[in-house]
Amino acid sequence: MSNPTNRSYTAEHEWVLVEGDVATIGITAYAAEKLGDVVFVDLPKIGTSTTYMKICGEIESTKSVGELYAPLDGEVVEINDVVVSAPETVNTDPFGAGWLIKVKFTTLPELMTAEQYDALTGEG
Amino acid sequence: MPQTPLHAEHARLGASFTDFGGWDMPVRYSSDLAEHEAVRTNAGLFDISHMAEIFVQGTGSATFLDYSLVGQASLIENGKAKYSLICNQDGGIIDDLIVYRLADESFLVIANAGNRTAVVEALKSRAATLGFVGVTDESDDYALLAIQGPHATKILQSVTDTDLSTLPYYSIGEGTVSGVHTYLCRTGYTGEDGFEVLFNNSEAVNVFNALIEAGAVPCGLASRDTLRLEAGMPLYGHELNLDVNPYEAGFARVVRLDRDDFVGRDALLELSTKTPSRKLVGLVGEGKRAARADYPLYSDSESTVQIGIITSGALSPTLGYPVAMGYLETDQSELGNTVSVDIRGTRLPMTIVKLPFYKRSK
Numbered sequence: 001m002s003n004p005t006n007r008s009y010t011a012e013h014e015w016v017l018v019e020g021d022v023a024t025i026g027i028t029a030y031a032a033e034k035l036g037d038v039v040f041v042d043l044p045k046i047g048t049s050t051t052y053m054k055i056c057g058e059i060e061s062t063k064s065v066g067e068l069y070a071p072l073d074g075e076v077v078e079i080n081d082v083v084v085s086a087p088e089t090v091n092t093d094p095f096g097a098g099w100l101i102k103v104k105f106t107t108l109p110e111l112m113t114a115e116q117y118d119a120l121t122g123e124g
Numbered sequence: 125m126p127q128t129p130l131h132a133e134h135a136r137l138g139a140s141f142t143d144f145g146g147w148d149m150p151v152r153y154s155s156d157l158a159e160h161e162a163v164r165t166n167a168g169l170f171d172i173s174h175m176a177e178i179f180v181q182g183t184g185s186a187t188f189l190d191y192s193l194v195g196q197a198s199l200i201e202n203g204k205a206k207y208s209l210i211c212n213q214d215g216g217i218i219d220d221l222i223v224y225r226l227a228d229e230s231f232l233v234i235a236n237a238g239n240r241t242a243v244v245e246a247l248k249s250r251a252a253t254l255g256f257v258g259v260t261d262e263s264d265d266y267a268l269l270a271i272q273g274p275h276a277t278k279i280l281q282s283v284t285d286t287d288l289s290t291l292p293y294y295s296i297g298e299g300t301v302s303g304v305h306t307y308l309c310r311t312g313y314t315g316e317d318g319f320e321v322l323f324n325n326s327e328a329v330n331v332f333n334a335l336i337e338a339g340a341v342p343c344g345l346a347s348r349d350t351l352r353l354e355a356g357m358p359l360y361g362h363e364l365n366l367d368v369n370p371y372e373a374g375f376a377r378v379v380r381l382d383r384d385d386f387v388g389r390d391a392l393l394e395l396s397t398k399t400p401s402r403k404l405v406g407l408v409g410e411g412k413r414a415a416r417a418d419y420p421l422y423s424d425s426e427s428t429v430q431i432g433i434i435t436s437g438a439l440s441p442t443l444g445y446p447v448a449m450g451y452l453e454t455d456q457s458e459l460g461n462t463v464s465v466d467i468r469g470t471r472l473p474m475t476i477v478k479l480p481f482y483k484r485s486k
Contacts, residue, residue, distance in 0.1 A: 033140075034140075036151075036152060036155075036156045036346060037155050037156045037157040039157075039412065039439045040412040040413060040414075040439065042413075058468075060412075060413070060414065060439070061156070062156045062157065062160075062346060062350055062438055062439065062441065063151075063156060063346050063349075063438075065416070065468070091155075
């Protein structure tokens with residue numbers, strides 16, 4: 001599976017899609033597959049501040065618990081209710097309908113390109 | 125890392141692999157939940173060739189096993205099986221295993237992969253004590269497949285000439301599967317009806333694919349773990365270990381104390397007269413957050429005095445709520461009692477219930 005080139009990545013397997021001053025954040029297909037079937041998603045509340053590479057949520061599968069790291073400093077402005085009620089969406093469409101949170105930010109940290117992330121996960 | 129003879133088949137079917145008991149084993153092919161459901165509603169196929177097969181044969185076999193295990197193998201009828209434990213002198217559990225009686229003086233013992241060396245060494249040293257020479261570890265020669273689920277018997281019947289209705293639960297017979305001579309054991313580790321099929325390694329690919337073609341769904345160890353948890357079955361290294369005795373683990377019925385001599389007897393006799401300080405219990409929670417292995421238990425949400433620990437836990441795929449097994453101080457282990465589990469910093473209530481969590485309808 002190839003990682004979309006229109007977004008940035010973290011070494012903790014989050015993806016970040018920037019539109020204006022809002023970043024949509026999810027976990028990659030690689031991370032979703034490693035976790036297995038996602039059965040519970042714990043997301044930060046709207047209005048919560050996020051800090052670069054600090055844990056801001058959890059993604060649980062039947063077998064394990066994955067942590068959601070905030071890829072940037074900012075404030076949560078939206079959470080995806082679809083994945084809260086249907087956590088399996090993280091597996092079926094990790095880069096689309098399975099997005100997790102939207103964060104409003106002022107400055108972007110340096111993140112990985114799709115090519116760099118491909119190299120990290122041994123793809124491409 | 126050792127692999128079973130089916131490793132390439134698993135890879136071909138798209139499996140992800142994990143280290144289990146020192147073996148590189150398929151954890152899932154596609155979806156843990158789909159594989160779990162396949163076993164509950166249809167039939168799943170597990171490669172469990174990593175498990176240890178130890179044959180005990182020749183004059184004195186029954187006497188030897190009676191001495192070596194906490195149960196009484198000599199009471200097993202020919203063609204039947206029994207769950208048992210092998211303990212050390214202190215009553216600590218070396219492994220849990222199934223003993224199948226093939227004939228008067230011929231037994232098959234199936235033990236956990238991770239304990240193979242410990243079990244074989246314990247059996248051989250006990251054999252030496254008795255001057256018995258009939259213990260052979262034949263694990264490397266055998267493949268073992270488990271076919272489990274409400275349709276397991278029908279599917280297995282379509283590839284064997286043996287009338288499977290002649291093999292009741294916890295029995296063993298011999299028969300041909302896809303042209304291969306096998307032992308057919310009506311046992312399992314999922315809470316469903318089914319068989320464990322034991323045969324020569326060289327035929328593994330043939331038999332595995334024949335069962336898939338007949339309708340069994342290949343399943344990985346992730347689903348096997350949630351299935352056995354729902355069925356309230358212990359997993360060595362989680363619920364059982366050398367520091368746990370059979371009375372704490374709820375296996376008093378497995379220990380036959382009413383006989384002269386077996387390894388661990390003195391310690392177990394003494395333990396049997398006391399109330400154990402901790403007990404293995406079943407716990408259920410609310411919501412969707414699972415209590416997992418090693419999470420601490422407290423009497424209530426405010427208490428900071430630990431009274432127990434989770435040994436296995438998951439969001440039950442069949443039931444839809446969190447289930448767990450764990451050890452609790454005996455005076456807090458009463459059925460219906462509510463305790464508090466620390467899930468990564470969040471305290472959630474869990475209620476003590478009778479095991480198993482799931483029982484199939486007959």
